[in-house]
Amino acid sequence: MxxxxxxxxxxxxxxxxxxxxxxxxxxxxxxxxxxxxxxALPKEGQSFAKGEEAATIESVKAAGEIALxxxxxxVAVNSLLADEPSLxxxxxxxxxxxxxxxxxxxxxLDGLLDDVAYQNLIGQ
Amino acid sequence: MNAPLNRTPxxxxxxxxxxxxxxxxxxxxxxxxxxxxxKEHQHTRAQAGLFDxxxxxxxxxxxxxxxxxxxxxxxxxxxxxxVGMQRYALFTADDGGILDDLMVSNFGNDELYVxxxxxxxxxxxxxxxxxxxxxxxxVELTDRALLALQGPAAATVLARLAxxxxxxxxxxxxxxxxxxxxxYVSRSGYTGEDGYEISVPAAxxxxxxxRLLAEPEVEAxxxxxxxxxxxxAGLCLYGHxxxxxxxxxxxxxxxxxSKNRRPGGERAGGYPGADVVARQxxxxxxxxxxxxxxxxxxxxxxxxEITDADGTVIGKVSSGGFGPSFGGPVGMGYVASAHAxxxxxxxxxxxxxxxxxxxxxxxxxxxxxxxx
Numbered sequence: 001m002x003x004x005x006x007x008x009x010x011x012x013x014x015x016x017x018x019x020x021x022x023x024x025x026x027x028x029x030x031x032x033x034x035x036x037x038x039x040a041l042p043k044e045g046q047s048f049a050k051g052e053e054a055a056t057i058e059s060v061k062a063a064g065e066i067a068l069x070x071x072x073x074x075v076a077v078n079s080l081l082a083d084e085p086s087l088x089x090x091x092x093x094x095x096x097x098x099x100x101x102x103x104x105x106x107x108x109l110d111g112l113l114d115d116v117a118y119q120n121l122i123g124q
Numbered sequence: 125m126n127a128p129l130n131r132t133p134x135x136x137x138x139x140x141x142x143x144x145x146x147x148x149x150x151x152x153x154x155x156x157x158x159x160x161x162x163k164e165h166q167h168t169r170a171q172a173g174l175f176d177x178x179x180x181x182x183x184x185x186x187x188x189x190x191x192x193x194x195x196x197x198x199x200x201x202x203x204x205x206x207v208g209m210q211r212y213a214l215f216t217a218d219d220g221g222i223l224d225d226l227m228v229s230n231f232g233n234d235e236l237y238v239x240x241x242x243x244x245x246x247x248x249x250x251x252x253x254x255x256x257x258x259x260x261x262x263v264e265l266t267d268r269a270l271l272a273l274q275g276p277a278a279a280t281v282l283a284r285l286a287x288x289x290x291x292x293x294x295x296x297x298x299x300x301x302x303x304x305x306x307x308y309v310s311r312s313g314y315t316g317e318d319g320y321e322i323s324v325p326a327a328x329x330x331x332x333x334x335r336l337l338a339e340p341e342v343e344a345x346x347x348x349x350x351x352x353x354x355x356x357a358g359l360c361l362y363g364h365x366x367x368x369x370x371x372x373x374x375x376x377x378x379x380x381x382s383k384n385r386r387p388g389g390e391r392a393g394g395y396p397g398a399d400v401v402a403r404q405x406x407x408x409x410x411x412x413x414x415x416x417x418x419x420x421x422x423x424x425x426x427x428x429e430i431t432d433a434d435g436t437v438i439g440k441v442s443s444g445g446f447g448p449s450f451g452g453p454v455g456m457g458y459v460a461s462a463h464a465x466x467x468x469x470x471x472x473x474x475x476x477x478x479x480x481x482x483x484x485x486x487x488x489x490x491x492x493x494x495x496x
Contacts, residue, residue, distance in 0.1 A: 034348070035162040037446035038421050038453075056475065058423045060161040060348055060446060063475075082421070086162070 005109055006118035007069045012093060015109060016100070020075050023066065024097040025057075025088065028122045033059040036085035041077045041099055048072060048101075050108065055098050057088070069112060071104035132178035133269045133329040141337075141344050149242035151179040154346040161348035165448045168315055168353055169489075172275035173345035174336050177314075181245030182268050182323055183252065185236040187260030194228065194236060197255055199372065199395045201382035207232035210295045210310050212380050215251060220371035220400030224248050225362050229297045229310060234260075237297075237308060239270070239321075241362045269329030274319030274353075277341035279494065282309075282320055285335065289320065294493040303335050311494060314350065316357025316487055318494040355454060356447045358415055358486025364426060365413060365442045365456050371397065373404040374458070376413040411439065412464040415486035416472075418453040422479055424472040430459055431471045431478065438463050441472060450488045455481070 004014045010029035014022045030036070038058040048054050048068045055066040077099040081087060088096035103109070113121065129152045138145060143154030154176065156164060167173055185194060191202040200213040207230050215223035224244040229237040240248040245264075252262045273282060283290040286302040289309055297310035308323035324332050336342050351361070360366045366375045384390045387402045418424050423446050430439035444455025455472075463470060466485055471478035 034156065035160050037162075037448075038423055040422065058446070060352065061155075063423075063425070089160075 005112035005114065006121075007112060008121060009067065010122075011066060011069070013070070013109065013112065019106075020100045020102050021070070021072070021109070022097050022100050023054075023068075025066070025092050026118070026122075027092050030089050030092040030096070033057070033064060034061045035059055036088045039081040039085045039088065039098070041079075041081065042074045044074050044077060046074045048074075057085075066098060068101070070101070070108040072101040073104070074099050075102050076100040130179070132176055133326040134176045134178060134333055137330050137333055138176065138344075143344070143346060146347070148347060149179055151242065153179060154344070156346040156348045157344045159343060161346070161352065162448050164343065164345045164349035165352050167343045168275045168345055168349060169317060169449050170275070171341040171343070172273060172277040172281050172319070172339075173315075173349070174333060174342050175272040175274065175345050175350055176269070176333070177272050177321070178269035178326075178329065179242035180270055181240040181242065181248060182265040182270060183238040183240065183249060184231075184263045184265060185238060185252070185256060185260045186234065186263060188234050189259030190234060190236050190256070191230075193256045193259035194238075194252075195385075195391065196394060197251070197396065198226075198228075199381040199385045199398065199401065200228070201384050201391070202228060202230075202236070203391075204384075205230045208296055208298060210297050210312055214366075214372055214377065214380060215248060216372065216395055216397040216401070217368060218396045220373075220397030220404070221368035222362070222366045222370055222372060222375065223251065223368060225360065225366065227310075227312065229308075231297075231299070231308075237323075243363060265323070267326050268323050269326050271322045271324060271329065271333060271336070272313050272315075272319060273322065273336060273342070274313045274315040274317045274345075275341075276318060276492065278317070278319040281336065281339045281341055284339065292320075293496040294318075302332060305332055307332075314357075314359055315353040316359070316489060316491045317353075318492050352445055352448060355443055355445060355456070356450050356487065356489045357491060358456070358488060360413075360456075361443055370413070370458070371401060371404060371409070373401060374409045374411055374413065378405065409461055411458045412461045413442070413456060414459055414464050414483045415454065415456050415488065416470070416481040417450075417484045417488070418455070418472070419480035419482065421452060422474055423453040424455050424474055424479060424481060428457075428472045428474055430457055430481070431473065432463060433469070433471070435471075435478070438470070444472075447488055454484075454488045456486070459483070
């Protein structure tokens with residue numbers, strides 16, 4: 001049973017069956033950013049502490065960072081995004097995922113927003 | 125408190141079309157429509173895009189002395205500008221800095237038609253009134269909107285409504301009826317594509333825009349794509365690529381200074397800052413505007429510092445972003461002249477890290493103006 005959490009900076013984190021967590025940005029975020037033209041992803045095996053910047057994205061309008069809300073190690077990246085950043089616009093919560101991370105401390109997920117709280121945040 | 129924003133006569137149409145509106149030069153303007161910046165850009169290069177540029181200033185200079193008088197403010201040949209032709213010009217300051225860039229058309233009957241940038245229009249009109257009023261009337265056309273129809277299908281589309289528009293070549297203009305509406309039409313634009321700029325009475329602007337948008341080739345295009353289109357075309361954006369701190373020579377705009385206004389020409393000088401410009405033509409300049417491409421895929425944006433191989437800062441990016449038709453990031457900036465040769469490898473500092481860039485020729489995509 002997968003469970004999705006959200007941050008107040010519009011990332012989503014989905015707990016997968018194997019215990020890893022997939023990270024991307026929300027539909028709301030891609031709509032605000034506009035067409036993405038560049039995505040710089042971390043490397044597999046790289047470790048990050050909570051709050052560290054793990055990826056950089058650039059749209060036609062602005063640059064943004066993906067700061068991790070959890071501690072962990074990258075176990076997979078979506079290498080398609082290097083040539084096709086538009087996947088993030090087309091399917092931000094599907095084919096436009098950024099990377100998967102193995103959590104150092106799974107309990108950190110509990111501190112994030114659930115679907116209802118996130119929808120409230122963005123005023124839906 | 126900010127002053128309330130102005131709206132163009134197309135405001136209601138933008139809202140109806142689902143535009144995202146942003147403040148720009150004192151106006152609420154559409155930055156993009158639901159199509160999005162990338163697709164709007166590509167559509168303009170593939171077919172035709174319609175832009176609302178009604179925020180720009182439209183001015184008539186009326187009187188026998190208008191051309192000679194305007195020449196005292198710009199380094200451009202206005203007196204010999206043929207009737208029915210348009211020319212790019214620059215208002216210069218006493219130190220040679222650029223106050224604005226503009227388009228000047230000769231309408232005949234001692235009338236010049238001038239289009240200036242939105243952000244500069246108040247100061248430009250004051251500047252013209254101060255210096256030209258003794259020689260001609262300076263009339264701001266506040267009751268007209270301005271549309272741009274740009275792209276390879278623009279000529280086919282406009283010819284359906286105004287067959288005579290097809291006969292114009294690049295930088296020619298004419299007063300034509302489009303769908304029964306009296307317009308000033310010039311074959312020019314800010315995208316590098318063939319196309320037109322259409323001055324239309326404000327009251328009829330929305331209906332003309334809707335008429336053009338009803339043609340299957342035409343989509344509404346916002347300011348976001350307007351910026352990426354002009355950047356790929358190597359065209360300067362005033363306030364960014366040129367401003368009061370850059371002269372026409374530093375801005376690599378010698379081409380815009382008419383031959384007969386250059387040193388040795390029959391009407392050499394005679395505009396503000398002519399001495400500075402003449403000296404720079406003879407002796408060269410310390411910094412120069414260049415175009416650059418980016419070796420990686422990372423967009424390099426305005427304000428980024430440019431360094432040489434040793435990490436010494438030698439310039440700054442004035443405009444930059446992703447070029448959708450070029451297929452990668454492109455930009456313009458100012459660098460020390462020793463580093464301005466095409467092919468020179470330099471670095472731009474993006475988020476603290478050096479990114480390899482290379483000085484490149486502009487435009488970044490071929491211009492497709494219709495020259496007959």
